[in-house]
Amino acid sequence: MNRHIPPQTSLPTHIDILPTAQQALGNRGRIAIVNGGTQDVLRATIITESGSRYQQQMLQARITSAMLMEGTRNATALQMAEQLDFMGSIIETTAGADFSLISMLTTHQHLERTLSMLADVLQQPAFPQHELDIVLRKQRQSFAVNQERVDTQARKALMANIFGNSHPYGRTATLEHFNAIDRQHLIDFHKSHYLDKPIMVVLAGQVGDREIALVERYLGQGNATAAPHTPLLAPPATHEPIRTHWAKPDALQCAIHIGKPTITRRHPDFPALMVLNTVLGGYFGSRLMTNLREEKGYTYGIGSILMPYRDACLLSIKAEVGANHTESAIAEIMHEMDCLRQTPIPPQELELVKNYLMGELLRQFDGPFATADTVMGAYQHNDMDLDYRVRTIDTVRTVTSAQLLQLAQQHLTPKGLVISTAGGPALS
Amino acid sequence: MxxxxxxxxxxxxxxxxxxxxxxxxxxxxxxxxxxxxxxxxxxxxxxxxxxxxxxxxxxxxxxxxxxxxxxxxxxxxxxxxxxxxxxxxxxxxxxxxxxxxxxxxxxxxxxxxxxxxxxxxxxxxxxxxxxxxxxxxxxxxxxxxxxxxxxxxxxxxxxxxxxxxxxxxxxxxxxxxxxxxxxxxxxxxxxxxxxxxxxxxxxxxxxGSIERRNVATRNLPTEPPQTEPRLLEVERDVPFDVLAQAFHMPNRTNAEFYTADLITDALAGGKSGRLYQRLVREQQLFSSINSFITGDIDNGLLVVQGQLAPNVAFEQAEQAVANELHQLAEQPLTNNELQKLYNRHEANIKFEEISVLDKAMTLGYHELIGQASDANLEVERYNSVSAERVMQQARILFAPNNCSTLRYRATKR
Structure with missing residues (x-):
């Protein structure tokens, strides 16, 4: 045994992805089924076209989603909570920019009972005024607390400057909006975006005919109408970099958010851009982590992500750095993007990233729940194109440094960047 | 399993x-x-x-x-x-x-x-x-x-x-x-x-070839029993007042550890928890409230922490929390409430036994505090906590002398 010599390693050249069966529900909705696993656990997620982009009133999507669990025509919030807790089942709701999710986790024993509650939550929420007042107060307070955080301020300014204040992806709420929202807004939004639009259900775990029939019985009711999708495009990213700053003189750290719109997941180059982004800031050994954390100690962590929307995608880099390092940190981030535009990624580094990503892909397709997450991603971000996942695996295996250099020259340019910082003294 | x-x-x-x-x-x-x-x-x-x-x-x-x-x-x-x-x-x-x-x-x-x-x-x-x-x-x-x-x-x-x-x-x-x-x-x-x-x-x-080392003997000072209530007030530049109270509780291998954990579930496990129902929904003294245990191996803490609603005084909020804690010490949980707490734990343990990483961590942790196979006894240990033990333990935990109160006051702006 020689400790200087690493053990032999190998990686699969092929990854088996659990198949996804799809069928129609009676109400123009669809169900996608990922069957597998060894555990007595089932998960169903309902995806509705009810994100904040569709709201007429700020907070309408978020508060509607938060209120779904606060009572239905058949049960009060307390009764629902008691019943779920008694079964050990979980139902959760979340609202995003494009879609909202209602997800359920349960065991086979309690599937039917939990599904019937899930159907109530989707189809018959009551939006009681008393519960609304409580939810609004809680949300108002946690909103106010978040406004104190430098990362919240940096993110808000980034979005507003990339999309503009009136764009559905760019506008942000203020405290006053919590006073303007009322019960009727929720009832209207629920009707138009949860009931009248087709739903997608993603069911994962040990799923047989019985489980599918139960989902059809409880979630296949209603009569939605499919409306054509109107894309929301991001403004062109052609301007010179924009710098914004939110001063907070006594802050110990400055939050840096740097971003720009980039190609979406539908674009053929997207898988390769994902590889490039990983090199830049997508894993622990990335260029940004190595430079700003491991070499300079400016930050606890820095990362770069491709943040997908249904019709757009943002390249977004963020970190919280010591307040005295803000300008040096920005300079280093710009420098790392520049390096990727100037110099091909060395073969050893590219091989490392490809291997790391193959491991990540194995994790992404490990078991029914992880695989169902990729199905949900495909539905939300690229029109349910499941082959996208296979193309991603192929790209990770085959993409070259020359291709990534070209991609960097197209996409990692300063053009269109917004550099948003929060914390520290005002800019001179 | x-x-x-x-x-x-x-x-x-x-x-x-x-x-x-x-x-x-x-x-x-x-x-x-x-x-x-x-x-x-x-x-x-x-x-x-x-x-x-x-x-x-x-x-x-x-x-x-x-x-x-x-x-x-x-x-x-x-x-x-x-x-x-x-x-x-x-x-x-x-x-x-x-x-x-x-x-x-x-x-x-x-x-x-x-x-x-x-x-x-x-x-x-x-x-x-x-x-x-x-x-x-x-x-x-x-x-x-x-x-x-x-x-x-x-x-x-x-x-x-x-x-x-x-x-x-x-x-x-x-x-x-x-x-x-x-x-x-x-x-x-x-x-x-x-x-x-x-x-x-x-x-x-x-x-196998790494030799044993002289591991420093662990000789930790024992925390003396707390003999009076403690109070600390601070003021910070935040928007809302927060109340945090900590109570000393048994160590990880004590059977009453599970009782204390179930008590926090009765108080704040999910939305049917008592603190949320009474103090957030009904009395509207808090905008949010939680209770949890630190889960330490030596004697740890049971914590109640909540953000006050505007214009609620600390004294009023503390009294309301004390009433809820007192009730746990005076009135037994119903069978239905107890069964709900058991079921939640059983389901949570099931949900956590899916990934190999969670399982490897669970095994290592249980080997540290006893033996790895004890991980499979957790459900049983929670299920053996009786309504009587909950009352007994609540009396000990929530004795006024066992409480440390932090009033985290928001600067008036």
Whole structure:
């Protein structure tokens, strides 16, 4: 045994992805089924076209989603909570920019009972005024607390400057909006975006005919109408970099958010851009982590992500750095993007990233729940194109440094960047 | 149910293996029995700083992360007051890479000034980011020294002050390594599509030659019983008042640990919890409220923490909490409420037994506090808590002299 010599390693050249069966529900909705696993656990997620982009009133999507669990025509919030807790089942709701999710986790024993509650939550929420007042107060307070955080301020300014204040992806709420929202807004939004639009259900775990029939019985009711999708495009990213700053003189750290719109997941180059982004800031050994954390100690962590929307995608880099390092940190981030535009990624580094990503892909397709997450991603971000996942695996295996250099020259340019910082003294 | 096989190497390293052939991924978890409670009170934050240094390369391998990423692996670590835990997931066919890397850094770290310098800065930024530059981030920096006067749980794993981190020297790093990082002070647990005997062979090959070390004897000061209520008031530039109350509770291996945990579920487990129903929904004194246990191995804390609604005085909020706690001590839980609490735990344990990483961590942790196979007794231990024991324990826990109250007051703007 020689400790200087690493053990032999190998990686699969092929990854088996659990198949996804799809069928129609009676109400123009669809169900996608990922069957597998060894555990007595089932998960169903309902995806509705009810994100904040569709709201007429700020907070309408978020508060509607938060209120779904606060009572239905058949049960009060307390009764629902008691019943779920008694079964050990979980139902959760979340609202995003494009879609909202209602997800359920349960065991086979309690599937039917939990599904019937899930159907109530989707189809018959009551939006009681008393519960609304409580939810609004809680949300108002946690909103106010978040406004104190430098990362919240940096993110808000980034979005507003990339999309503009009136764009559905760019506008942000203020405290006053919590006073303007009322019960009727929720009832209207629920009707138009949860009931009248087709739903997608993603069911994962040990799923047989019985489980599918139960989902059809409880979630296949209603009569939605499919409306054509109107894309929301991001403004062109052609301007010179924009710098914004939110001063907070006594802050110990400055939050840096740097971003720009980039190609979406539908674009053929997207898988390769994902590889490039990983090199830049997508894993622990990335260029940004190595430079700003491991070499300079400016930050606890820095990362770069491709943040997908249904019709757009943002390249977004963020970190919280010591307040005295803000300008040096920005300079280093710009420098790392520049390096990727100037110099091909060395073969050893590219091989490392490809291997790391193959491991990540194995994790992404490990078991029914992880695989169902990729199905949900495909539905939300690229029109349910499941082959996208296979193309991603192929790209990770085959993409070259020359291709990534070209991609960097197209996409990692300063053009269109917004550099948003929060914390520290005002800019001179 | 997590089946496992245990081996012990001659050098004292314990190995727990759980085969799971439903996945291509393996998890390798290495737990060292050293945490923030083993620190010198004048050099706090050291165990956690040390965890960062464990990624700076070892005697024969200059980079820990690179070869692992090359093998398709991912890894991280955490430190708490009781122990330090390192974990790796990777494609099972490359599992030997994890043994090679972990055994080399157990053999000897590459102690370097440069790595220490950088990680000191990184940890100070972590201190700032999570504790000092975030609204309410310092609550635990205040609450621990209020609840504990003597036991080292009185400081957080991040440390008492960034100054302690700044002062760490390379000599201290070396001493810490040789007195705590040793095969006879570690538990290796592995889960994935593996054959136990083959894993035992790998462990022997890579870890077997590392000699036992003189592990520092743990001799922690005992926390004296609290004899009167404690109160600390601070004012901070935040938008809302927060109340936090801490109560001393039994240690991890005491049967009443489970009782205390169930009490927090009755108070705040899900939206049907009593505190949410009474104090948020009905009386509207709080905008949010939670209750949880710290889960420490030595005598830990049961905590109630909530954000006050506007124009509610601390005294009023504290009285309302006290009423709810008092009720638990006076009136037995109904069978239905108790059954609900059992069911929740059983389901949660089931949900947590899906990933190989969760399973490997659970096994290592249970081996530390008793034996790995005890992980399978958890459901039974929760289910054996009776309504009578809940009342008894609530009386002890919520005695006024057992309470430390932090009033975290928002500056009027």
């Amino acid at each position: 997590i089946d496992s096989i245990k081996y012990t190497l001659d050098n004292g390293l314990k190995l727990i293996v759980h085969p799971d052939h439903s996945t291509p991924m393996a998890a390798v978890n290495l737990l060292y029995n050293v945490g923030a409670k083993d620190e010198d009170p004048n050099r706090t934050g050291f165990a956690h700083l040390f965890e960062h240094l464990m990624f700076g390369g070892s005697v024969n391998i200059p980079s820990f992360d690179e070869p692992l990423q090359h093998a398709g692996g991912d890894n991280n670590a955490f430190t708490n007051n009781d122990f330090t835990n390192y974990y790796i997931t990777l494609p099972a066919q490359n599992i030997e890479t994890a043994f090679w890397l972990e055994s080399d850094r157990m053999l000897q770290l590459d102690f370097s000034e440069k790595s220490l310098n950088t990680q000191r800065n990184v940890v100070i930024e972590e201190f700032n980011q999570n504790y000092l530059n975030r609204p309410y981030g310092d609550i635990w920096l205040l609450l621990r020294p209020l609840a504990y006067t003597t036991h080292p749980y009185r400081w957080c794993t991040i440390g008492i002050t960034p100054d302690h981190i700044k002062q760490a020297t390379l000599d201290q790093v070396k001493t810490f390594f040789y007195s705590h990082y040793a095969p006879n002070n570690a538990i290796l647990s592995v889960a994935g599509p593996v054959e136990p005997d083959a894993i035992a062979e790998l462990a022997q090959r890579w870890f």
